[in-house]
Amino acid sequence: GQQVMQIPQYQHVQEGEDFTTYCNSSTTLSNIQWYKQRPGGHPVFLIQLVKSGEVKKQKRLTFQFGEAKKNSSLHITATQTTDVGTYFCAGKNTGTASKLTFGTGTRLQVTL
């Protein structure tokens, strides 16, 4: 079945440093979504990318969808302590079912 892997599994940065998480799917995706889960919380939707090569920005966050629609990345510029949490990508297969397959997640720790 479809697998979605993320690297790194965990990253610890100092506030102000940049952070990137990478997402790779075993199958071509119709779209990819990103979610953030704060410690003790539930996943919260951040953004959806649909087009091949698409780039979207939300303040300090930059999201990219690969040309082959099998990979994606999330880059955070100048991290802040409020960025702490686990970031999940989630992909929807081309064709049928509506469900999202979530990636393995990247846990980000930010310290002063």
Place this chain on the structure above:
Amino acid sequence: GAGVSQSPSNKVTEKGKDVELRCDPISGHTALYWYRQSLGQGLEFLIYFQGNSAPDKSGLPSDRFSAERTGGSVSTLTIQRTQQEDSAVYLCASSSPQGGGYGYTFGSGTRLTVV
């Protein structure tokens, strides 16, 4: 409602007992999903509803797990003869039929502990 509501928020049960978890999605959201998250792990898909029907129940781990949805709204996930490996946070999500790039809205989850 304004958000996805799940109950109970916490459930401790003895091994072998049955449990029912409830999800009340956002009004008007026809799609409803159940996922499971073990401690420190990712989200494992369980079942997807479109209206009252379940076109994809491929993630249910065993026949001890079942789910239903009535009136295109509230859904119940039932686990029979619970086992310790069933301990996890069970998350419900709903999404708009129009899509529109708004993603899933998750509830706060039910933390199930089987002792």
